[in-house]
Amino acid sequence: MIEWSDEGAILATRPFGETSVIVELFSATHGRHAGVVRGGTSRKIAPTLQPGAQVSATWKARLDSHLGSFTIEPVRSRAAAAMADRLALAGLNAVCAILSHVLPEREAHAPLYDRTIALLDLLGQAEVWPLAYLRWEQALLDEMGFGMDLSQCAVHGVNEELIYVSPKSGRAVSRTAAGEWADRLLPLPPVLAGQGDASNAEIVTALGTTGYFIEHRLIKSLGDRPMPVARGRLIDAISRSA
Known part of the structure; x- marks a missing residue:
């Protein structure tokens, strides 16, 4: 036994x-x-x-x-916090659905576990939860090997005017380096690069970028699976609370 x-x-x-x-x-x-x-x-x-x-x-x-x-x-129990408001319930459902969807079975991910518990313990704190959730998605991508490198421009090596992310490499791209390819790049709002607080609207923009890598890199690496619908409901809840 x-x-x-x-x-x-x-x-x-x-x-x-x-x-x-x-x-x-x-x-x-x-x-x-x-x-x-x-x-x-x-x-x-x-x-x-x-x-x-x-x-x-x-x-x-x-x-x-x-x-x-x-x-x-x-x-x-986190039921009371989750049922207290729409954002908390959507957040809990999204976190659990994504982890159930992407985590390999029986493979330890202790740092991600600690980040997840810390995030779930913030349920009901609507003023801090959207930003904490964004940081959690970034940690998820890092832990699973699909993290972004936002330290400097992938083309010119500078760390100024970094406003895009390459969907292919996950690296930052500056305004001048983007040129005619700008419409094919993902947005890099300051909050995604760790630059302090942000409005919920900016966080939603950043979640559009992290969501791209979760859906098109992390999930696609596991086979032909869709993004959990619970995440879309969370994005909608954050948008409504902006």
């Missing part, structure tokens, strides 16, 4: 048989890991098995290759 215990956040659930549920858990040590929760549809357990919930989990299986089963205890 193989067994381990860890703390993590629930990313997704789906029915398994008449009374059980398959849970996807994201933890620092075991990454995205699935297991069956017996009786997971019961009134006692079901409220705990919500996306975003922080739980303590023990996983057991006869062989490592098996699906295995979880025993789960609640640590912290």
